[in-house]
Amino acid sequence: xxxxxxxxxxxxxxxxxxxxxxxxxxxxxxxxxxxxxxxxxxxxxxxxxxxxxxxxxxxxxxxxxxxxxxxxxxxxxxxxxxxxxxxxxxxxxxxxxxxxxxxxxxxxxxxxxxxxxxxxxxxxxxxxxxxxxxxxxxxxxxxxxxxxxxxxxxxxxxxxxxxxxxxxxxxxxxxxxxxxxxxxxxxxxxxxxxxxxxxxxxxxxxxxxxxxxxxxxxxxxxxxxxxxxxxxxxxxxxxxxxxxxxxxxxxxxxxxxxxxxxxxxxxxxxxxxxxxxxxxxxxxxxxxxxxxxxxxxxxxxxxxxxxxxxxxxxxxxxxxxxxxxxxxxxxxxxxxxxxxxxxxxxxxxxx
Numbered sequence: 001x002x003x004x005x006x007x008x009x010x011x012x013x014x015x016x017x018x019x020x021x022x023x024x025x026x027x028x029x030x031x032x033x034x035x036x037x038x039x040x041x042x043x044x045x046x047x048x049x050x051x052x053x054x055x056x057x058x059x060x061x062x063x064x065x066x067x068x069x070x071x072x073x074x075x076x077x078x079x080x081x082x083x084x085x086x087x088x089x090x091x092x093x094x095x096x097x098x099x100x101x102x103x104x105x106x107x108x109x110x111x112x113x114x115x116x117x118x119x120x121x122x123x124x125x126x127x128x129x130x131x132x133x134x135x136x137x138x139x140x141x142x143x144x145x146x147x148x149x150x151x152x153x154x155x156x157x158x159x160x161x162x163x164x165x166x167x168x169x170x171x172x173x174x175x176x177x178x179x180x181x182x183x184x185x186x187x188x189x190x191x192x193x194x195x196x197x198x199x200x201x202x203x204x205x206x207x208x209x210x211x212x213x214x215x216x217x218x219x220x221x222x223x224x225x226x227x228x229x230x231x232x233x234x235x236x237x238x239x240x241x242x243x244x245x246x247x248x249x250x251x252x253x254x255x256x257x258x259x260x261x262x263x264x265x266x267x268x269x270x271x272x273x274x275x276x277x278x279x280x281x282x283x284x285x286x287x288x289x290x291x292x293x294x295x296x297x298x299x300x301x302x303x304x305x306x307x308x309x310x311x312x313x314x315x316x317x318x319x320x321x322x323x324x325x326x327x328x329x330x331x332x333x334x335x336x337x338x339x340x341x342x343x344x345x346x347x348x349x350x351x
Contacts, residue, residue, distance in 0.1 A: 038109065042089055054198050076228075096110075097180055126160070129161065130249070136240060253282070255336075279309055286332065325343065
């Protein structure tokens, strides 16, 4: 994708209205629960800063969310909350996991924000271990969490796993926690380099809202209740994911199918009605985009209806565009894309 142009207003409206509902059996809190919150990054140096875009610093935001999350979680009964750092200091991944183990953590929640190399993506996602019961714990919690995040209008990319070249979990904090027999998730709340998410992050009390959403998801997962607030999730239930019988590798390829055809067009208005069919047997297709100049430039990624394999949408071609050629692309939740066939609409738009 060489250039991203302005986001279509109608899809901003869609973004705020989309609610992703995930089926959610539950963890029974039969003892005091020990939770460790891990604010990602921290300290000086490029490797410790995290994402830095639009006047936002990941290392600062993760600490802000973590502090608010700890305060919110401590309103619940039967839970003890620790954090791996309380100031802007560098803490290694091994040190974070070792600390969590030393306090008897039942679960480690690593707080992060996101960015992409071409600044094209937006939304929230959860990373967890690919192995056995660690995957089950992480995926179950992640599904609960995404229901909470979706209520804030954040676009949900799903629960994902990634394997490194060593054959172990790719992400260090997950790998270090699994080595110490603790489940762990990385919670990528939103993107700091895309306007769709940045507008939310910078609005009002959104950071605190994220902390409340995180706390509510943790309380639901552990079936906690609060004498302070009256919240009671002791009866909360969800449908557990199945324990994987093999290693769950990340999807390294785009959708195997991405085809388009032009259904109709109006030379006077420049509106082109396009039908797109896409399929990915490994991962859900979650974004699509289109170009009217043969793929030289594309518009901002828009949300794909995951319940459909075929959808229709309008492409607006600017006045005076010569030889418009429509090309589309579909992306799965691993951000892998596939280009469609090109369709030339007319020799010239004269309007």
